[in-house]
Amino acid sequence: MVKKKVGVFKFTCCSGCQVEILNQAERFLELRKKLDFKYMKILKKGKIQKFDIGFIKGAISSKEEVELAKEIREKTDYLIALGSCAVLGGISAMQNFVSAKNKRKTNYTPKDKSVPVEKYVKVEYRLRGCPITGSEFLQMINDLLAGKTLRDLETPVCNECRKNNNECLIEKGEFCAGPITYAGCKAICPENNTSCIGCRGITKDANLKEWKKKMKEKGFEEKSKEVLRIFNHEP
Ligand code: SF4
Ligand code: SF4
Ligand code: SF4
Structure with a gap:
């Protein structure tokens, strides 16, 4: 070979x-x-x-x-x-x-x-x-x-997280960027009771406006801006 x-x-x-x-x-x-x-x-x-x-x-x-x-x-x-x-x-x-x-x-x-x-x-x-x-x-x-065509996984971290039956951090009143972030990591952070900080990037279909609004309501406006900046997204 x-x-x-x-x-x-x-x-x-x-x-x-x-x-x-x-x-x-x-x-x-x-x-x-x-x-x-x-x-x-x-x-x-x-x-x-x-x-x-x-x-x-x-x-x-x-x-x-x-x-x-x-x-x-x-x-x-x-x-x-x-x-x-x-x-x-x-x-x-x-x-x-x-x-x-x-x-x-x-x-x-x-x-x-x-x-x-x-x-x-x-x-x-x-x-x-x-x-x-x-x-x-x-x-x-x-x-x-093996000759397969590689494709981006388009779904957010939340999908993997829910499959793992994790208790949702946002529902508990905590910060999480899972709803706007590309999956593929098997939701390793929320799986370990740690917030997703979006290291895989924002999904094409993310409802960023809605996520920011939710984070603001929960008192995480500044944190969400910081987290977006870490991986080069405009806050
Ligand atoms: S903990 Fe985070 S990743 Fe998991 S379902 Fe809730 S928002 Fe989504
Ligand atoms: S921060 Fe990265 S590794 Fe952790 S859950 Fe989010 S996307 Fe996955
Ligand atoms: S900072 Fe860059 S090179 Fe270092 S672990 Fe993260 S993605 Fe990889």
Whole structure:
């Protein structure tokens, strides 16, 4: 069997998503029988070449990163945005909401902005989450190798949460972004009695106005604005 040539490219982000892949240890080694990781800095140095599958993790934050993303796109057949930084701008994009005055105290220049990969290059698929879920990553690879078409899960976290019979946090008077957030994480936060903070991004059909209204009524107006900003949504 000819192994697929794979590249994993780090842009502006922490390495949480990459660590999540490596955390799959044994299953990751199994994967390496089918995939040839030609470029993944955490494992080995590589050079940009022709790839069958590419993963961009991290937001685009500089001209150099724009050029690199375009070069990778040109050389990659199937490109995947990996994790919330790449898909949404994510944590890195919090700098977009920092004033120029405060930015001078950081490594960023006042002009820097972190944006989703898709602002500059087309991707074939988005694997959501901050961090991504290792098991979802492996499932995605197996589906891809089996020739299946990958599709975004369009439903909100609430659907998975209700299937798990969790007591609803909003109904208990607590904050939760589950109604407006893409599912796929098996509602892991509410499952553990913790509010969803929307790390997978806002669904296409989300009734944002209604959710904001409900959060305001419950005294969470400021918190909902903060939570939206974390993953680069206008509050
Ligand atoms: S999505 Fe989250 S865990 Fe993944 S690289 Fe970005 S900040 Fe780190
Ligand atoms: S706890 Fe959150 S995710 Fe679960 S049903 Fe309630 S609002 Fe939805
Ligand atoms: S429940 Fe919400 S915050 Fe938690 S992992 Fe899922 S999408 Fe992210």
